Amino acid sequence: MAGSRIKLELSRVVQGKSRLGVLKGLGRTGQHSLEVPGCLLYTHFGTVPHLTQDTLHTLSNLSSVTQVTLAEHQEVLEEFKDGFKKFAGLHDTVLYCSLHDPAAPCPPGYTTNKTVSVWGSGGRIELTVAKFMALQKTVRPDWYQSMADGETWQSNTSRKRVRKSVDRTLAHLDECLLVHQNSQELQGVEVFGVVEGGDILEERVRSARETAKRPVAGFCLDGLQTGSMDQALRTQLIAAMTKELPEDKPRLLQGVGRPDEVLACAEAGVDLFESFFPFQVTERGCALCFNFDISPDPERAGRAPPAGVVNTGETQPNGDVTLDDQTQMTSFEINLKDKRYQDDFRPLVGGCGCYCCQNHQRAYLHHLLVTNELLAGVLLMIHNTAHYNGFFSALREAIANDKLDLLKRRVLGERGGQTERKE
Amino acid sequence: MQPSIFSCLASYVHYNMAAIVECGADSNTAENHMSLKKALSVASPLSLRIIAECSVTKARACDLILPHSAVSTPVFMPVGTQGTLKGITVDQLEGLGCQICLGNTYHLGMRPGPDLIEKANGLHGFMNWKRNLLTDSGGFQMVSLVELSEVTEEGVKFKSPYDGKEILLSPEKSISIQNSLGSDIMMQLDDVVSSTVTGPRVEEAMHRSIRWLDRCVAANKNPHKQNLFAIIQGGLNADLRKACLDEMTRRDVPGFAIGGLSGGEEKDDFWRMVTLSTDHLPREKPRYLMGVGYAVDLVVCVALGCDMFDCVFPTRTARFGSALVPWGSLQVKHKQYAKDFQPIDPDCQCPTCKRHSRAYLHALFKSDTAAMHHITIHNIAYQLNLMRSVRQSIVEGRFPEFIRTFMKRMFSSRDQYPSWAVDALASVNVTLE
Numbered sequence: 001m002a003g004s005r006i007k008l009e010l011s012r013v014v015q016g017k018s019r020l021g022v023l024k025g026l027g028r029t030g031q032h033s034l035e036v037p038g039c040l041l042y043t044h045f046g047t048v049p050h051l052t053q054d055t056l057h058t059l060s061n062l063s064s065v066t067q068v069t070l071a072e073h074q075e076v077l078e079e080f081k082d083g084f085k086k087f088a089g090l091h092d093t094v095l096y097c098s099l100h101d102p103a104a105p106c107p108p109g110y111t112t113n114k115t116v117s118v119w120g121s122g123g124r125i126e127l128t129v130a131k132f133m134a135l136q137k138t139v140r141p142d143w144y145q146s147m148a149d150g151e152t153w154q155s156n157t158s159r160k161r162v163r164k165s166v167d168r169t170l171a172h173l174d175e176c177l178l179v180h181q182n183s184q185e186l187q188g189v190e191v192f193g194v195v196e197g198g199d200i201l202e203e204r205v206r207s208a209r210e211t212a213k214r215p216v217a218g219f220c221l222d223g224l225q226t227g228s229m230d231q232a233l234r235t236q237l238i239a240a241m242t243k244e245l246p247e248d249k250p251r252l253l254q255g256v257g258r259p260d261e262v263l264a265c266a267e268a269g270v271d272l273f274e275s276f277f278p279f280q281v282t283e284r285g286c287a288l289c290f291n292f293d294i295s296p297d298p299e300r301a302g303r304a305p306p307a308g309v310v311n312t313g314e315t316q317p318n319g320d321v322t323l324d325d326q327t328q329m330t331s332f333e334i335n336l337k338d339k340r341y342q343d344d345f346r347p348l349v350g351g352c353g354c355y356c357c358q359n360h361q362r363a364y365l366h367h368l369l370v371t372n373e374l375l376a377g378v379l380l381m382i383h384n385t386a387h388y389n390g391f392f393s394a395l396r397e398a399i400a401n402d403k404l405d406l407l408k409r410r411v412l413g414e415r416g417g418q419t420e421r422k423e
Numbered sequence: 424m425q426p427s428i429f430s431c432l433a434s435y436v437h438y439n440m441a442a443i444v445e446c447g448a449d450s451n452t453a454e455n456h457m458s459l460k461k462a463l464s465v466a467s468p469l470s471l472r473i474i475a476e477c478s479v480t481k482a483r484a485c486d487l488i489l490p491h492s493a494v495s496t497p498v499f500m501p502v503g504t505q506g507t508l509k510g511i512t513v514d515q516l517e518g519l520g521c522q523i524c525l526g527n528t529y530h531l532g533m534r535p536g537p538d539l540i541e542k543a544n545g546l547h548g549f550m551n552w553k554r555n556l557l558t559d560s561g562g563f564q565m566v567s568l569v570e571l572s573e574v575t576e577e578g579v580k581f582k583s584p585y586d587g588k589e590i591l592l593s594p595e596k597s598i599s600i601q602n603s604l605g606s607d608i609m610m611q612l613d614d615v616v617s618s619t620v621t622g623p624r625v626e627e628a629m630h631r632s633i634r635w636l637d638r639c640v641a642a643n644k645n646p647h648k649q650n651l652f653a654i655i656q657g658g659l660n661a662d663l664r665k666a667c668l669d670e671m672t673r674r675d676v677p678g679f680a681i682g683g684l685s686g687g688e689e690k691d692d693f694w695r696m697v698t699l700s701t702d703h704l705p706r707e708k709p710r711y712l713m714g715v716g717y718a719v720d721l722v723v724c725v726a727l728g729c730d731m732f733d734c735v736f737p738t739r740t741a742r743f744g745s746a747l748v749p750w751g752s753l754q755v756k757h758k759q760y761a762k763d764f765q766p767i768d769p770d771c772q773c774p775t776c777k778r779h780s781r782a783y784l785h786a787l788f789k790s791d792t793a794a795m796h797h798i799t800i801h802n803i804a805y806q807l808n809l810m811r812s813v814r815q816s817i818v819e820g821r822f823p824e825f826i827r828t829f830m831k832r833m834f835s836s837r838d839q840y841p842s843w844a845v846d847a848l849a850s851v852n853v854t855l856e
């Protein structure tokens with residue numbers, strides 16, 4: 001793997017940690033780029049949930065990187081021969097293949113020294129490095145994460161088990177790289193190494209340091225997902241790991257998507273996030289509505305903020321961050337099934353430019369949800385994706401203009417501050 | 424004319440032929456102008472311009488001008504029961520060329536209710552659909568969906584499945600809801616009897632439907648912007664149908680529907696009732712055959728003289744992975760397509776077929792509901808394209824040829840042709856070889 005083509009050009013680093021930049025040289029011919037901090041496009045088998053190409057492309061500023069998780073369907077891809085992108089009709093995107101679907105449950109207890117298990121629609125699939133690499137050869141992504149043992153996220157995981165996961169993951173990486181270097185099919189494809197270490201600082205440091213020695217194009221930070229630990233510990237571990245990682249390679253955090261956690265993790269030095277969060281919000285019939293407006297434009301500031309809702313009891317904060325079930329509503333969204341929206345003729349978020357907000361009202365979304373109509377998922381997915389992308393642009397703008405504190409106040413809600421009256 | 428030039432000029436030719444038909448110096452056309460004038464004089468918000476009539480069958484191609492836009496007939500109208508079309512956005516529907524779709528009064532009257540929809544500027548505003556809408560009366564759903572319904576002279580009485588309250592759907596109430604929905608075409612409340620029922624109940628229902636038509640006409644608050652169609656009843660009894668036709672065509676309503684069919688009756692009875700109806704319906708008014716949407720039925724019933732059709736089948740079947748194709752249907756979820764890298768229909772120009780293979784859709788069905796949306800889009804495109812091709816062949820004077828080609832493609836051999844279709848087509852001078 002003589003020199004990866006992916007180049008991270010940093011334009012700004014705040015307090016030695018939060019990074020602003022552009023990831024360049026993505027894709028087989030290197031023509032794609034992605035601004036960081038940024039997020040990937042979350043998909044089910046190459047399709048953004050609920051969306052067809054028509055509805056997807058109502059969205060502007062889509063991420064140039066599409067994330068897929070595919071262990072099943074290897075057979076058909078082998079037969080197809082031309083790789084997943086062509087198979088799925090994805091013409092102009094960078095394809096990133098991850099091991100697990102960040103929004104799907106992954107039951108523990110199925111990992112061995114030589115294998116990891118992933119879950120598809122047909123149940124469990126056990127992967128050895130050989131199988132895993134055969135899969136990559138048929139998928140032919142632009143970049144993939146190396147096989148990893150990430151089964152350390154449960155509390156009470158022993159130090160011994162954590163150490164084992166670090167060792168196994170490094171061994172998997174070495175094996176993957178060996179196969180990779182000898183595969184004609186994978187020339188020009190990039191590998192991301194996976195950093196493990198559970199909640200043990202020394203193991204995190206060891207994993208990061210060892211992984212950084214290998215010829216990888218970037219790093220996946222695993223085992224830190226929402227629900228596994230509180231943000232203070234996560235921040236501390238990320239800071240410790242990133243200290244060991246080279247400046248010029250991207251860091252992708254797995255399993256974290258809540259806006260408050262994204263902010264804290266970006267501040268600690270994370271560049272890339274998965275965007276499964278808008279999907280989860282959509283599945284519970286909710287719309288993202290949190291405020292991220294840091295624009296100095298007094299005219300805009302005077303109007304209703306882009307987030308139609310600023311903590312007025314319209315959203316329902318649900319207490320402590322860490323113990324939340326992933327399917328539970330957060331304080332960043334409104335539940336459109338709620339009766340109060342049945343005669344609310346405003347867009348989901350005033351000022352939002354997405355197809356849903358430009359064309360439909362809360363009352364209509366409420367109706368679609370209570371009547372179980374499929375269009376609800378389509379429209380919510382469009383809005384939630386647009387809103388989440390907008391949040392990431394604001395995050396980059398905040399780092400560029402020293403406004404991170406302002407953005408944090410906006411996103412976390414200025415409690416007791418500006419309120420919005422209903423009607 | 425060379426084929427290439429012909430295809431370039433298709434739309435132009437199309438227009439010219441219209442002029443020829445309209446200006447043709449036969450007495451029939453002159454008469455038609457007169458009656459058109461008469462229809463316009465009562466200022467119904469609808470006009471029908473006959474573009475071409477098939478010289479062999481009873482088929483016709485018309486421009487139906489409705490308050491929100493023109494509709495090219497023959498037309499298939501997709502059904503958006505609850506103010507939405509099965510996961511498809513209104514922009515996608517418009518993009519497929521849909522000019523009119525349906526909403527169901529029973530469902531929308533229950534949820535979100537007429538008052539809310541009125542506040543949202545009608546169903547058009549509520550769902551943000553800029554083209555035409557047709558709403559049914561709600562009666563059919565009531566009788567078919569609600570077990571405990573009772574029909575009296577007053578209306579249909581039933582218990583709400585949502586809160587158990589007793590509700591009366593009278594002709595006045597149905598029109599009042601449809602006035603709130605603001606549809607371009609409203610349907611009268613009719614007394615619906617299953618098409619397999621015979622005896623005095625059918626006659627009672629026919630007479631009651633006529634009385635209810637008069638009550639609906641009187642109740643319409645928006646005759647200047649909402650068209651009210653009558654529904655011809657009479658079951659499978661030719662005399663009753665004829666009596667109903669005589670009575671209803673005496674009323675000055677803007678259009679007629681043929682009702683009480685496609686409810687499980689024999690196809691032999693079905694087509695005879697359809698053709699009897701079109702024989703007695705006025706030429707200058709649109710004819711809507713309710714609940715018909717299978718490709719063969721559409722083609723045959725256009726030949727019998729119907730202009731408008733609706734059916735939930737193409738969108739319902741899509742959700743189970745059944746894609747409509749010129750040779751029948753294709754079950755995308757079946758194993759045989761798991762490694763089939765062709766599009767659903769290689770000749771189809773819809774967004775689904777232009778991008779995705781059968782194999783990809785097959786796999787996607789296991790991962791995401793977007794798979795259903797892909798098939799729904801394809802199926803709507805199929806229905807709309809079929810009707811466009813039918814129309815074009817009528818305009819170009821080759822509809823009988825179109826029918827023969829269509830049947831050949833749809834069935835593997837001559838002996839697969841349904842006998843009712845062969846008979847129905849023979850009745851309008853089309854013989855299938």
Ligand SMILES: [Zn+2]
Pocket residue numbers: 049050051374377378510792793796
């Ligand atoms: Zn969907």
Ligand SMILES: [Zn+2]
Pocket residue numbers: 348349352353354355356357358382383384386387
């Ligand atoms: Zn929006």
Ligand SMILES: [Zn+2]
Pocket residue numbers: 767768771772773774775776777801804
């Ligand atoms: Zn198609």
